[in-house]
Amino acid sequence: MGKESLPSWAHQDSDEGLVHVNVGGLKRSLCSSTLKKFPDTRLGKLLACDSEEAILQVCDDYDVQEKEFYFDRNPGLFPYVIHFYQTGKLHIMEELCVFSFSQEIEYWGINEFFLDSCCSYRYHDRKLESSRHRSWDDESDASSVDTSVDEISDLNKDMQHFQEVRYGNIRKCLWLTLENPGYSIPSKLFSLLSIGVVLTSISTMCINSMPEYQTFDSDGKLIEEPTMQALEVFCSCWFTFEVVTRLLLAPNRKKFFHHPLNIIDMVSVVPIYVTLLFDMTLGSESELGNLGRLIQVFRLMRIFRVLKLARHSTGLRSLGATLRHSYREVGILLLYLAVGVSVFSGIAYTAEYEEDVGLDTIPACWWWGTVSMTTVGYGDVVPVTVVGKLAASGCILGGTLVVALPITIIFNKFSHFYRRQKALEASLSGWKFVLSDNEVFMSAQEPNQLSLN
DSSP states (O other): OOGGGSOGGGOOSSSTTEEEEEETTEEEEEEHHHHTTOTTSHHHHGGGOOSHHHHHHHSSEEETTTTEEEEOSOTTTHHHHHHHHHHSOBOOOTTSOHHHHHHHHHHTTOOGGGBOHHHHHHHHHHHHHHHHHHHHHHHHHHHOSSSOHHHHHHHHHHHHHHTTSTTHHHHHHHHHHHHOTTSOHHHHHHHHHHHHHHHHHHHHHHHHTSGGGOEEOTTSOEEOOHHHHHHHHHHHHHHHHHHHHHHHHOSOHHHHTTOHHHHHHHHHHHHHHHHHHHHHHHOOGGGSTHHHHHHHHHHHGGGGGGGGGGGGOHHHHHHHHHHHHTHHHHHHHHHHHHHHHHHHHHHHHHHHTTSSSSOSSHHHHHHHHHHHHTTOOOOSSOOOSHHHHHHHHHHHHHHHHHHHTTHHHHHHHHHHHHHHHHHHHHHHHHHHHHHHHHHHHHHHHHHHHHHHO
16 A cells, blocks of 8 residues: 555554554554455544544544554454454354454454354354343343342342431341341341241141041030140231231332232231131131131131242242243143143043043043143053053153153253342342441441531
């Protein structure tokens, strides 16, 4: 390239035709004739700049004395850019992040079309795979209420809300003690006590159902054993105390009623007072007919108290989040099972309806197909003809394959939500140190405030 074709800043006595660049501290000199081959790239556009204002639109800074162009970019990726100008081809190493590399070459004005054939397929394949994973991750972020990064931001806002209310630091300590078992030693003790009460309540309900522990009055009516009744009253009072305390300390009452764990707490408490109200106003359930059965259902709803353990178990919370976000996979699984059950049930009915084996109706065959395809195999109904046995074999093998298909996806989601739940717990635990630092800061400010007064 002739001297007259270069801009004024390129005319130097010592190194004519060289363009000096500084990328994040990495200094390199490139020949202007090399850059001219790629005029649409960022460095190629420097050759068209004839003023300092035009130069600063292309680079981040310009040293007039050194004739050096500064770019605030990652110096680790710039060697790939230099290699492109020297060879006209892009190459990417296996360990590089494809999205970071894509953003970098987009900044330098280099098209992905210049990727060499040895790297092009691997690059686009990794980018497509990462895009799918990231799109699913973003979808999970948008819909998750337990483990998303947005919840950590909401948690920070809730913590700041405590600073605006009376006795904010005390309420914050109490709320974190109830919500996070890893916050402090008292929170761990409270969590253990809560788990013990839940297990005691479930054990009491199971023992009351056993005939050897049931007691009757003189009229033959079932009455509760005094010790078990006292334990049940204590557990009910404890669950009520938990719900009311969390409600009073919650930084956001509206969010409180939408949180799944709080809904579980309320569901475990409400049946207690519903049945108590019926007993006090209408009498015992044995005298109420169908309404008595309804009351009995409310009593059985106490079994949902076992779900309260999810508040103290990262694995259970992660499992709940996984099931919520795996509805597509679960739906596909149920669809495959429904199709398989329908097909094999029809075959079994055709082959066995004349035999006295319990497969003489379509609904009975559906039951058999469901049990067989899920590989449960009660053995209460079995085919006896050759065609029926072949249908049963196909049903069992098909069920094994169908059930196994979505397991990997669901397991990967469980691992994902488990890691994010642990991150959220770490964020909650971090507030312990933030709170203690704030208290030290406030105590250090008090003498100054007194001196000013």
